Amino acid sequence: MTLSLFNEPSAQEIAPGVWWLRAFALPTLTSLQDGVNEVLAAAPWRQMQTPGGQTMAVSMSNCGPLGWVSDRAGYRYQTHDPLTGRPWPPMPQTLANLACLAAEQSGYVQFKPDACLINRYLPGTRLSLHQDRDEQDFSQPIVSVSLGLPAVFLLGGMARSDKTFRLPLSHGDVLVWGGPARLRFHGVMPVAEGDHPALGRMRINLTFRKAA
DNA sequence: CAGTTCCA
């Protein structure tokens, strides 16, 4: 018999191409955390600069063959960590498996992420509305895993000025968007103060992409 | 170009 990673048949399509899997990762959270800590030991948190020279509020790291970076030269994926000069640490199997399963539950078969961006939100931290458009193949979805403190996710439309929907994301929630939703604007409201049993005063988000 | 920003 197969042990299921899912608590419930919880995948819900909340908009065309957007799937919200609530508490999806709960049974595997400790192994996810182990994987994240392993990555952070090799590629520590850092705050990147926007091309305009602003310091981003979110602290970031990456794992997998490619990592997302931003600096004065622009946004891009690269094989090496600019902080250490080394390749990004490998993507722990538990992370890759979870992303693949979440994508499959959402109807996106054979999702093989080559990049996992790890974002840390301390209380007060936000992420402005943006599109994920630095990947080469927009036919592949985005898989986003929420850990720790809850946050309000903003799901916008294809234009920055479009009305946004607010989704309350909790520890273990996974959001998958692709197809007609692949280029929708999205962001995160400032994270409220709190103390999560597993992660303390922080929210961690794992974003899996097929970048190349 | 760039705003994953800041400010009116």
Added chain:
DNA sequence: GAGT
């Protein structure tokens, strides 16, 4: 809502 901005800028080239």
